[in-house]
Amino acid sequence: MAAAAFLGASRAAPALLLPSRGLPRRLLVSAASSSSSSGEGAGGVVEFQGKVGFLGLGIMGAPMASNLIKAGCDVTVWNRTKSKCDPLLSLGAKYEPSPAGVASSCDVTFAMLADPQSAAEVACGANGAAEGLAPGKGYVDVSTVDGATSKLIGEHITSTGASFLEAPVSGSKKPAEDGLLIFLTAGDESLYKRVAPLLDVMGKSRFYLGDVGNGAAMKLVVNMVMGSMMVSFSEGLLLSENVGLDPNTLVEVISQGAISAPMFSLKGPSMVKAAYPTAFPLKHQQKDLRLALALAESVSQPIPTVAAANELYKAAKSLGLADHDFKAVIEALKAKVENSQK
Ligand SMILES: NC(=O)C1=CN([C@@H]2O[C@H](COP(=O)(O)OP(=O)(O)OC[C@H]3O[C@@H](n4cnc5c(N)ncnc54)[C@H](OP(=O)(O)O)[C@@H]3O)[C@@H](O)[C@H]2O)C=CC1
Numbered sequence: 376m377a378a379a380a381f382l383g384a385s386r387a388a389p390a391l392l393l394p395s396r397g398l399p400r401r402l403l404v405s406a407a408s409s410s411s412s413s414g415e416g417a418g419g420v421v422e423f424q425g426k427v428g429f430l431g432l433g434i435m436g437a438p439m440a441s442n443l444i445k446a447g448c449d450v451t452v453w454n455r456t457k458s459k460c461d462p463l464l465s466l467g468a469k470y471e472p473s474p475a476g477v478a479s480s481c482d483v484t485f486a487m488l489a490d491p492q493s494a495a496e497v498a499c500g501a502n503g504a505a506e507g508l509a510p511g512k513g514y515v516d517v518s519t520v521d522g523a524t525s526k527l528i529g530e531h532i533t534s535t536g537a538s539f540l541e542a543p544v545s546g547s548k549k550p551a552e553d554g555l556l557i558f559l560t561a562g563d564e565s566l567y568k569r570v571a572p573l574l575d576v577m578g579k580s581r582f583y584l585g586d587v588g589n590g591a592a593m594k595l596v597v598n599m600v601m602g603s604m605m606v607s608f609s610e611g612l613l614l615s616e617n618v619g620l621d622p623n624t625l626v627e628v629i630s631q632g633a634i635s636a637p638m639f640s641l642k643g644p645s646m647v648k649a650a651y652p653t654a655f656p657l658k659h660q661q662k663d664l665r666l667a668l669a670l671a672e673s674v675s676q677p678i679p680t681v682a683a684a685n686e687l688y689k690a691a692k693s694l695g696l697a698d699h700d701f702k703a704v705i706e707a708l709k710a711k712v713e714n715s716q717k
């Protein structure tokens with residue numbers, strides 16, 4: 376069936392208004408063709424044709440896949456812990472029992488895994504995605520990993536004839552739910568253009584940064600700044616309290632000045648209450664600082680503030696806070712203060 380004819384059919388197209396770089400866009404999705412393509416259709420309508428795979432349904436992967444399904448995509452999912460697929464299956468997703476099965480049944484497969492080791496295992500290991508890939512298919516890794524891991528995955532994927540894009544994201548659980556992530560992409564530019572309509576379902580903006588490794592590096596630089604800012608903020612909250620100020624007032628004062636940041640306004644009030652519901656797990660923030668330190672080492676640049684922040688996240692992990700939100704790093708600081716006052 377011709378794609379245009381299918382796009383005209385009723386199955387094809389829940390049409391959505393999508394905010395992308397401030398411009399409303401409509402998305403037409405079709406699963407009609409096994410050779411996926413996308414582009415501007417008549418009247419500025421953006422089209423994606425093909426089946427979409429999603430591997431890794433954690434805090435980020437689940438809402439991202441969910442948004443694709445809600446936009447009308449034909450989505451097939453896999454997760455190591457199978458029960459996490461259930462909410463997506465209820466929304467209409469299909470299931471395959473391995474990453475290879477997903478990749479072989481889909482035109483483009485996204486992966487959102489915890490760390491370099493799991494991203495490499497799911498892409499390149501036994502029953503991994505690469506086993507199901509072939510020329511014409513695409514693999515988009517949106518996990519936060521280091522450049523070396525991303526290059527290794529990319530080489531493995533492209534050796535099958537498929538194309539590879541790294542596309543880590545800035546933005547946390549809520550932006551993932553709201554389809555407001557920022558994609559930092561690098562690698563195959565034609566795959567980037569092909570999946571752009573899908574990125575625009577899940578995100579509010581996208582950057583194409585050239586060779587594989589550049590997206591990973593950009594993501595690590597952003598997150599090392601964020602991790603250090605959170606430590607500095609924690610020190611300020613604690614110091615304000617220790618000198619008899621109301622830390623809630625500090626949050627308000629900061630929100631009105633030059634260092635105002637959504638992170639402080641959003642996370643400050645719960646930090647004052649010592650509540651740390653998880654949006655971005657502390658173990659992942661520490662992983663990102665570890666990878667950023669290695670990145671800096673690769674160009675012989677000292678990043679002493681990040682090195683100090685990393686030690687505090689490690690201390691927080693050893694206090695059992697790995698799966699709490701990364702703002703729980705303030706607890707490691709409290710423990711240090713208590714120890715120093717003994
Ligand atoms: N949370 C956030 O705010 C953000 C996170 N990120 C990055 O996105 C990635 C995912 O984060 P997030 O969703 O929060 O993390 P979660 O810990 O919630 O999810 C991790 C996912 O990886 C899977 N996984 C872990 N180890 C393995 C393995 N050995 N083999 C197969 N699958 C595995 C998990 O499967 P299972 O369910 O079986 O454990 C789960 O699907 C990370 O790289 C993180 O740094 C990026 C931006 C924001």
Ligand SMILES: O=CCCC(=O)O
Pocket residue numbers: 519544545546547598655
């Ligand atoms: O990697 C996690 C980033 C979290 C965020 O950007 O708020």
